[in-house]
Amino acid sequence: MATVKDVAKEAQVSVATVSRVINHSPKASKAAIQAVTVAMKKLGYRPNAAARALVSQSTQTLGVLVGDVSDPFFGSMVKAIDTIATEQGKHLLIGNGYHSAKKERETIELLISQGCEALVIHSKSLTAEELITFANEAPGLVLINRFIPEIAERCIALDNLKGSYLATDYLIKHGHQQIGYICSNHDIEDTEQRKAGYLQALKDHGLTCTEDHIEYGAPDEAGGELAMTNLLTRGLPLTAIATYNDYMAAGALSALEENNIEVPKAMSIIGFDNGLIARYLHPKLTTVRYPIQRMAEQAAILSLKLANKEKPVTNNMIFVPTLVKRLSVVPATSATSV
Incomplete structure (x- = not known):
């Protein structure tokens, strides 16, 4: 398997230059970008996502916790979130909580540890206190189908x-x-x-x-x-x-x-x-x-905005059934x- 050193040697540039090209640095020249791109293609080199995250400080992932992804309800929810994530150039990491406090806790901890800055969380088993703690740890965390007054501005729920x-x-x-x-x-x-x-x-x-x-x-x-x-x-x-x-x-x-x-x-x-x-x-x-699809879309948009430290418009947080x-x-x- 080719390494970044192999790419640098093939492109006849430094390892630092390869790193700048991979991470889309404005300091990379057009000639360097072309040489590195050709070398990566020739050697079949794929940049390591974790390494890129260390440089860019972003994993480009949106974490999602559902009860059980095999349930059509959660399938619709995940599809709607993925649509928004794809539009924003993000990928999903999905975990199942299976309505277990232990599983929900472990999954949220894993998503945060994997560098997910944006998170859409469907948790029914964890206490409000635990979810508030997680929300304080992860500014991009949004709850769906759950309302907690202390973090009401980050809750998308149904009446x-x-x-x-x-x-x-x-x-x-x-x-x-x-x-x-x-x-x-x-x-x-x-x-x-x-x-x-x-x-x-x-x-x-x-x-x-x-x-x-x-x-x-x-x-x-x-x-x-x-x-x-x-x-x-x-x-x-x-x-x-x-x-x-x-x-x-x-x-x-x-x-x-x-x-x-x-x-x-x-x-x-x-x-x-x-x-x-x-x-x-x-x-x-x-x-x-x-309206789970619309709720999921709004939760994803809110989560991504919070993760980017943007001030979101938080109207219509509680959806009305018909x-x-x-x-x-x-x-x-x-x-x-x-």
């Missing part, structure tokens, strides 16, 4: 309570009064906020809710299926179900089908996130739009209670 309120309110305005809720069992702020939105909508419309109307499960298809099955065993006169996310809604649909309960004729159902799965379920799922009306909700007069 989860409002989203769940919209979903429940939509069911109520369709005449539904017996509404169950399928909730995530993850101990994170999203869970609390979305459950709170459901309860607040019922309260504002003068409807009562007991704990029997709420069932918990893992925020995936299997969790939704089990939660729906458990709700059905209670024999409540439900005509509608609000869910924590689209995956739980998909699982609920499966359980309803297995029990010969037709959706939406006998049971209306609404999801949350507007993931790709929502438009391909049967019936097509009415849900709440989570309804996506499809075919899984009908008026209660069209439904028969279970």
Whole structure:
């Protein structure tokens, strides 16, 4: 493998000159640039990224922490961040936290140690205190889908309570009064906020809710299926179900089908996130739009500006969810209670 010394010898220049060319120094002459470029191509030499970083004081990388990159939600998030990074000539370093405080902590520490000046962090397991400490260490760190008042200017988040309120309110305005809720069992702020939105909508419309109307499960298809099955065993006169996310809604649909309960004729159902799965379920799922792509783009832009010590415009840090009306909700007069 060719070294920088080999390139210098082939180009008949000094090692310092090769270094200036590699790091785009204005002190490098046109003749030197041409000679070094030809030599590198002839020898198959590729500049060492770490060495370049030592000279330029920049790794040209944007670090990203996600829950699990195999999840389509995080896939959309990473793609949006990569689009912005590519426009700015940056590359991504991606780590998975798997909703584990230990993994999230280790990944953030690794990204910082690798010289990532800009970081977009999706952390649900670390405490606010730890994330504030990391933010103080890395001026380009931005949180996505998390709001911490002490670093509010570096948080891009969604109004989860409002989203769940919209979903429940939509069911109520369709005449539904017996509404169950399928909730995530993850101990994170999203869970609390979305459950709170459901309860607040019922309260504002003068409807009562007991704990029997709420069932918990893992925020995936299997969790939704089990939660729906458990709700059905209670024999409540439900005509509608609000869910924590689209995956739980998909699982609920499966359980309803297995029990010969037709959706939406006998049971209306609404999801949350507007993931790709929502438009391909049967019936097509009415849900709440989570603008993760736009949020991720803004988080990436903010992170890069902070890393470059630019003063960013920090308007619209809390995004507002909207309804996506499809075919899984009908008026209660069209439904028969279970």
